[in-house]
Amino acid sequence: MIFFFFIIIFQSTIASTISLPSNTSEQHALLSFKSLISDSHGTLDSWNNTLHYCKWRGVTCSQQQRVISLELENFNITGSISPHLANLTNLRRLHLSKNHLHGHIPQELSRLAMLDSLNMSYNSLNGEIPVNLSNCSNLRFISLANNMLTGALPAELGVLSKLQVLSLNENTFSGGIPPDLGNISSLTGLYLYDDGLEGRIPDALGKLTSLKIFQVVGNNLSGEIPPSLYNISSIQFFTAGDNQLVGSLPPSMFQTLPNLQMLILNDNRLHGQIPVSLSNATDIVELDLKGNNFSGIVPSELGSLQKLYWINLAINQLEARSAEDWKFFTSLTNCSLLGTLELSKNRFSGELPRSIANLSTRLDWLSMEQNQMTGSIPEGIGNLVNLTVLSLAKNRLTGSIPASIGKLKKLHVLGLRKNNFTGSIPNSIGNLTQLIRLYLEDSGLSGSIPPSFGNCRSLSELNLSHNDLTGAIPKELLSLSSLSTYVDLSNNKLSGTLPAELSSLKNLGEFDISENRITGQIPSAIGDCQSLEQLFLNENLFQELARERMDMGYVTKELHATKAMLLRFGIEEGYTC
Structure with a gap:
């Protein structure tokens, strides 16, 4: 028994003295990266010659002791990115997001043929996206969001046939959206919001049949929304607000978007009526059409959308005169999850519906200011006990302000100005x-x-x-x-x-x-x-x-x-x- 115990101790001692094999080029690449970094918080203190680089913080190696992952998110490091990282030829994940990195993205990174995921978001990187990044044919995820990148979006990105997520939002690009991006049939998420992009939305994007998230909010895009986009049945989030888009919404558009959860088209130049086919979008949670020129009656089918949480139809030309026209409002009493209802600055007239008292008790924001509504505020307004904002200002409301307003104990803002109360x-x-x-x-x-x-x-x-x-x-x-x-x-x-x-x-x-x-x-x-x-x-x-x-x-x-x-x-x- 003593003999076997000695053998175990001896083997353990031998194992502890064996050093891990080292690849000097990979170690040099990592130390080169560190040499360009200011690390005032000491997050890279473990990066030294006394410890094998596979044990350095943020570094992951394969069984063969090759670096396969470099994950330094939110390390609070400052500096530029060393081109010597291209010598990590087995690298699959390069994540440097949420730091203070500046300078250009090195062209040499295009040699990382096995790279699967690239995340350099939330830094201060500038210059253009390297065109030869398209050589990294195994990329499935790219995020360069929230930087200071300029120039045109490389059309060459369209050859990345395995790419699933392309996130380039919040940069200062020029030019338009390359039609070539429509060739990435595997793409599920396209994030291009707040990028300074111009021109039309390419019709070729309609070929992205796996797309779930399409975000182009806050650009200078113009022209009509291509009808081909309405045929992407997989889309869940369609956000194109704060642009200069024109045209109308096709009457049948919601019949082909059954998975839609969010439709954001605010602050464009869209016109026409809100399609009745909206009732088919039964998963929709957020609907924002604010700041357009939509007209006509709001469809009462809105009330069949049981998951609705946010509705913003403000600053349009929508109308309601008769009780029949106001049926949409009464139908909203079926939306038990409704939290925000914004109908300000339209052409709603006639009496304020009594059904306002039956809206969701989860309602947090209710604004119908600057319309032409008449009648009195129902006593039942006090049922909306979770309201933090209530504005019925700039209408023609009469009668007295109901005492039940005092039940709205969570109110932060109450706006009833410019009415005809007594x-x-x-x-x-x-x-x-x-x-x-x-x-x-x-x-x-x-x-x-x-x-x-x-x-x-x-x-x-x-x-x-x-x-x-x-x-x-x-x-x-x-x-x-x-x-x-x-x-x-x-x-x-x-x-x-x-x-x-x-x-x-x-x-x-x-x-x-x-x-x-x-x-x-x-x-x-x-x-x-x-x-x-x-x-x-x-x-x-x-x-x-x-x-x-x-x-x-x-x-x-x-x-x-x-x-x-x-x-x-x-x-x-x-x-x-």
Whole structure:
């Protein structure tokens, strides 16, 4: 037993003293790479002669001790890429993303015939993509995204018959999309967004029958979308927004895109109607057609899309006049996952549908501003308890603001300005403790400002101007230290004196109470408003100007007070403190 134990120990000792075979050219290639790198965080400290290079951090070798993978993502290294990496002739993966690399991509990398995956994204590489990169015929994945690459996209990339993902987004290329890319029949993902590309989308891309992701957002592409693209039934994500595309969507387009999950065509020059065949895209999650010239009635088939989360149809010429036209809106009550509904700046008229109260309780964003809607806001609006943004501004809504608005306790933004409401601001507004911005100007409101505003401790912007509000400004409102951007209470019928609590507004940039009936003295506490840049007090009934605090540089750069009061103190209008 002792003999066998000795043998085991002896063999173990022998094994530990045997060094790994070394390929000096590969070691030299790696050390050459390191020599061009600044490594202030010491992530490459293991790259030294005391340790075999196969054990260096980020290096993976085969059983034959040949380097097959160099993965240095997010190593926080700075420098340029050594052309000697081309001597790693067995390299399959070269991943250098999320560093601070600069300079050109070495032409010599084209000698890496076995390279399968190349990722140099999120660096500061410049120059052109090497044309001879097409010699790396085994490439399945290329990502050079988020760099500073220039020049034209090499048409030669079209010979990479095994390529599945080509990600070149967020560079500054010139020219157009090479039609040759349509020859890469294995391609599943094409990412070319924010690249400065021009010209038309090549019809040849319709040959990419395996394509699932097509992203060309944020370029200068023009012309019509090739009909051949609508025949790629595998497409899941089709994003071509922020271009100059024209034409209309074919009536049957969604019949041939059964796997579509995202359609982003915002901010183009598309026109015509939204196809009724949309109902066939049962997997669609996001639909963004904002900023085009779509017209007509929104198809009620929209409501059959059970997975819809995001709908943005803003800034178009879409219409709804009768209850029949508004059926699409009621149909959306079937979309239980709906989180964003953006219908602003269209031509929707007629009464705001009562069915608004039955929309998904998951709804986070609802905006229908700048239309021509009439009627009142339903009390049931309070059912939408997860709303953070609600805007019905610039319509023709009437009636009172429902007290149930106070149930929307997650609201950050409430915009109801420029409507024709009657009645007062509901006291329940004080329940909106997360409210940051409130816009109720020019809305026909009367009555007093509720003291419950004092509970809105996140409020930063407040505009109640151009209404018929009366009574004193509640001290609770002026105690909100969160008010930082502006408070506009101008053009009302407010009376009483300015509360000393005004001194709490130390972060406020603009305060406008002009054209009211406020009396008494301007409190010296206004000098404590150290961030105030603009103060408008004109057209009120103030008796005295507390100048002793106003010449200390704490207040506004422009002070507008009543002309009579200014003359009394010998100060010209527009006096700069």
